[in-house]
Amino acid sequence: MFEYRTHGTCAQTIYFDIKDGNVHSIKFDGGCNGNLKAISKLCEGMKAEKVIETLKGIDCAGKGTSCGDQFAIGVQKALEHGGA
Numbered sequence: 001m002f003e004y005r006t007h008g009t010c011a012q013t014i015y016f017d018i019k020d021g022n023v024h025s026i027k028f029d030g031g032c033n034g035n036l037k038a039i040s041k042l043c044e045g046m047k048a049e050k051v052i053e054t055l056k057g058i059d060c061a062g063k064g065t066s067c068g069d070q071f072a073i074g075v076q077k078a079l080e081h082g083g084a
Contacts, residue, residue: 051072052075
């Protein structure tokens with residue numbers, strides 16, 4: 001299980017697994033509950049690279065980041081540190 005502490009978003013921490021290159025068991029602490037449940041459901045089983053490609057760079061309210069962007073950054077960091 002990977003744990004990524006977010007920066008600049010309402011969600012504080014994102015937990016997820018990467019198995020065989022796919023993202024699983026996604027959970028956000030904090031943030032907009034309904035939206036983050038939707039992101040989790042839509043990304044469940046998705047290739048890690050596709051998560052990064054799809055969500056990286058999304059902005060929320062001019063913050064320069066978003067929960068989706070932070071999730072993409074977390075997945076990218078997990079891959080860089082040997083995530084399967």
